[in-house]
Amino acid sequence: MSLLRSCLLVAAVGIVGTTTPHPRTSSLHRLTRQLLQQYHKDVRPVYNWAEATTVYLDLCVHAVLDVDVQNQKLKTSMWYREVWNDEFLSWNSSLFDEIQEISLPLSAIWAPDIIINEFVDLERSPDLPYVYVNSSGTISNHKPIQVVSACSLQTYAFPFDIQNCSLTFNSILHTVEDIDLGFLRSREDIENDKRSFLNDTEWQLLSVSSTYHILRSSTGNIAQIQFNVVIRRRPLAYVVSLLIPSIFLMLVDLGSFYLPPNCRARIVFKTNVLVGYTVFRVNMSDEVPRSAGCTSLIGVFFTVCMALLVLSLSKSILLIKFLYEERHSGRDRPFLCLGGDSDANESRLYPRVPSAETTGSPVHEEHQVQPDSLKEAWLQLQSINSSLRTRDQVHQKEVEWLAILYHFDQLLFRIYLAVLGLYTVTLCTLWALWSRV
Numbered sequence: 001m002s003l004l005r006s007c008l009l010v011a012a013v014g015i016v017g018t019t020t021p022h023p024r025t026s027s028l029h030r031l032t033r034q035l036l037q038q039y040h041k042d043v044r045p046v047y048n049w050a051e052a053t054t055v056y057l058d059l060c061v062h063a064v065l066d067v068d069v070q071n072q073k074l075k076t077s078m079w080y081r082e083v084w085n086d087e088f089l090s091w092n093s094s095l096f097d098e099i100q101e102i103s104l105p106l107s108a109i110w111a112p113d114i115i116i117n118e119f120v121d122l123e124r125s126p127d128l129p130y131v132y133v134n135s136s137g138t139i140s141n142h143k144p145i146q147v148v149s150a151c152s153l154q155t156y157a158f159p160f161d162i163q164n165c166s167l168t169f170n171s172i173l174h175t176v177e178d179i180d181l182g183f184l185r186s187r188e189d190i191e192n193d194k195r196s197f198l199n200d201t202e203w204q205l206l207s208v209s210s211t212y213h214i215l216r217s218s219t220g221n222i223a224q225i226q227f228n229v230v231i232r233r234r235p236l237a238y239v240v241s242l243l244i245p246s247i248f249l250m251l252v253d254l255g256s257f258y259l260p261p262n263c264r265a266r267i268v269f270k271t272n273v274l275v276g277y278t279v280f281r282v283n284m285s286d287e288v289p290r291s292a293g294c295t296s297l298i299g300v301f302f303t304v305c306m307a308l309l310v311l312s313l314s315k316s317i318l319l320i321k322f323l324y325e326e327r328h329s330g331r332d333r334p335f336l337c338l339g340g341d342s343d344a345n346e347s348r349l350y351p352r353v354p355s356a357e358t359t360g361s362p363v364h365e366e367h368q369v370q371p372d373s374l375k376e377a378w379l380q381l382q383s384i385n386s387s388l389r390t391r392d393q394v395h396q397k398e399v400e401w402l403a404i405l406y407h408f409d410q411l412l413f414r415i416y417l418a419v420l421g422l423y424t425v426t427l428c429t430l431w432a433l434w435s436r437v
């Protein structure tokens with residue numbers, strides 16, 4: 001039994017031994033070992049030290065993840081590629097089973113120290129451990145990166161804004177004599193490459209222009225490649241949720257000018273519009289980007305509208321107050337213009353003048369019968385005359401006040417119209433500028 005078992009064991013070992021060759025004998029292993037045996041990853045891989053290593057860069061913007069206006073940060077996701085030549089990592093492929101390309105751990109070889117100057121936070125970029133090396137020593141490091149970069153974001157044209165953010169790549173230490181930079185693709189190709197850009201977001205990629213220049217500093221000249229990512233916002237959602245409602249609110253407010261200015265209902269109306277406006281602004285405050293540096297034109301317009309609203313409201317209150325003071329004599333004429341008790345009934349404004357039918361004939365009778373009462377009648381008539389006169393004066397003052405305030409009202413109405421017109425024209429201009437790019 002034990003003999004049989006040992007026989008089987010020997011047979012199994014024999015089978016395993018013959019079917020799988022030792023990994024050390026594979027050409028891939030042989031090649032990797034030969035390449036890395038004498039390799040020093042701390043040394044820049046050139047035979048002639050005076051020769052610069054040129055690193056070719058390529059960038060393809062994949063998505064705009066976040067545009068943080070308040071903190072002036074842009075978060076993008078992109079494909080990034082570095083290609084350089086390593087003179088110590090080339091081989092004769094006919095000696096190694098025609099292997100043209102192998103992958104090597106990035107940690108085992110020399111790699112350029114290229115960073116993005118604007119980066120604030122290199123977040124959640126996967127750390128890919130391998131790079132491809134081909135038989136002539138060309139190393140290609142292709143990786144997705146997520147960059148949070150500092151960018152000066154302009155919001156004055158919100159929601160028709162176009163942002164231009166730059167990403168500057170350069171070696172953190174090496175001068176242009178050691179590490180030079182170059183473009184892997186032609187600059188036109190990079191500029192118009194929108195194939196992999198995610199289209200269904202708020203932002204639309206317009207172009208990625210790139211420039212090469214040499215930064216002169218005290219420590220030496222450093223090669224730099226700057227990519228300018230130009231994106232523009234899709235404004236339709238904001239037009240529907242922000243601009244059109246604000247224009248409607250202004251139109252409603254404009255409609256209140258058709259109520260007579262000395263009408264108390266107008267105050268109620270305007271107060272309601274003011275409350276509506278406030279609620280609207282509170283609701284929308286999250287949607288309008290706020291930056292400490294510059295205010296959006298829309299925000300300015302909202303504030304101007306609010307100021308006009310408050311101005312016309314205080315004007316209405318003043319008017320009612322003056323009219324009330326002039327009529328403090330006790331006649332509690334309601335200033336409501338609704339319900340029919342309005343200026344239409346002028347007989348309330350002018351005290352009832354005794355008419356010929358009611359007063360004329362008794363006086364006439366007494367004139368004949370009692371001459372003494374003539375004086376009395378005269379005094380009465382005079383008192384009526386004087387009271388009439390004071391009424392007339394009060395009314396005259398009222399009319400003056402009304403005239404002034406009517407003028408002011410008309411002025412406000414024109415300012416409203418002008419502001420609304422300016423608002424519309426500005427928005428249309430911004431939209432036209434936006435769509436032209």
Ligand SMILES: *[C@@H]1O[C@H](CO)[C@@H](O)[C@H](O)[C@H]1NC(C)=O
Binds near residue numbers: 092094095
């Ligand atoms: C590669 O090796 C083959 C076979 O030894 C040889 O004929 C060929 O010249 C070599 N090629 C180079 C570029 O050295």
Ligand SMILES: *[C@@H]1O[C@H](CO)[C@@H](O)[C@H](O)[C@H]1NC(C)=O
Binds near residue numbers: 135136
């Ligand atoms: C290695 O890659 C570079 C760049 O892609 C190319 O120019 C070169 O011909 C490749 N070498 C071989 C042997 O395929």
Ligand SMILES: *[C@@H]1O[C@H](CO)[C@@H](O)[C@H](O)[C@H]1NC(C)=O
Binds near residue numbers: 166
């Ligand atoms: C973006 O800004 C850079 C300079 O920072 C400028 O050269 C480039 O023309 C700008 N691009 C657009 C489309 O405005």
Ligand SMILES: *[C@@H]1O[C@H](CO)[C@@H](O)[C@H](O)[C@H]1NC(C)=O
Binds near residue numbers: 194195196197198199
């Ligand atoms: C985005 O739109 C452009 C054209 O506007 C198109 O070429 C590209 O393929 C689209 N990208 C995706 C991921 O659908």
Ligand SMILES: *[C@@H]1O[C@H](CO)[C@@H](O)[C@H](O)[C@H]1NC(C)=O
Binds near residue numbers: 344348
């Ligand atoms: C005006 O008021 C008087 C009494 O105060 C009333 O008899 C008259 O019908 C009113 N006229 C109108 C048009 O309301």
Ligand SMILES: *[C@@H]1O[C@H](CO)[C@@H](O)[C@H](O)[C@H]1NC(C)=O
Binds near residue numbers: 382385
């Ligand atoms: C009533 O007052 C006017 C001045 O407003 C005066 O001219 C007129 O004589 C007065 N009439 C009577 C009857 O007192």
